[in-house]
Amino acid sequence: MDCDSNNEAKGKKRKSDWRFKKCPEHMSEYTRAWPFYDRITVMKQASYTYGCAICGKGVQHSNLVSFSKRRIKHVRKPNLHVHHLKVEGSKLKIKVCTTCKRSIRITEREAQASAQKLNA
Numbered sequence: 001m002d003c004d005s006n007n008e009a010k011g012k013k014r015k016s017d018w019r020f021k022k023c024p025e026h027m028s029e030y031t032r033a034w035p036f037y038d039r040i041t042v043m044k045q046a047s048y049t050y051g052c053a054i055c056g057k058g059v060q061h062s063n064l065v066s067f068s069k070r071r072i073k074h075v076r077k078p079n080l081h082v083h084h085l086k087v088e089g090s091k092l093k094i095k096v097c098t099t100c101k102r103s104i105r106i107t108e109r110e111a112q113a114s115a116q117k118l119n120a
Contacts, residue, residue, distance in 0.1 A: 052078060052097040054104075 051058030057078045063071040083096045083104065096104070 050077060050080070051095075052080065052100055053094040054096055054100040057097050 059078075060076040062074050062076065064074045065071055078097045080095045080097055081101055083094055083101055085092045085094055085104070
């Protein structure tokens with residue numbers, strides 16, 4: 001059944017704002033109107049794997065045990081940062097732990113220093 005005929009049958013007036021177009025035939029208009037829709041779905045897919053892209057350091061599950069031996073579930077997450085990496089002229093955006101980010105930064109500085117020595 002068409003959305004317009006469904007709303008007219010109930011005696012409701014159809015709103016023209018894009019936020020109210022939720023039926024499947026208007027889904028393409030709904031997604032086009034929201035500029036960050038593609039990025040949100042990609043971030044949702046990427047958020048399932050919470051770990052470093054280089055060393056693979058990830059989530060650790062443990063129990064906090066009190067004196068009375070009562071256990072509370074505890075999650076330890078690595079300190080991840082988004083690092084912009086240049087590979088063969090293209091930019092990559094990866095999640096990296098702080099230790100790997102520091103080692104990347106050191107190697108980049110060494111490469112720049114050696115390039116300056118060659119140019120001088």
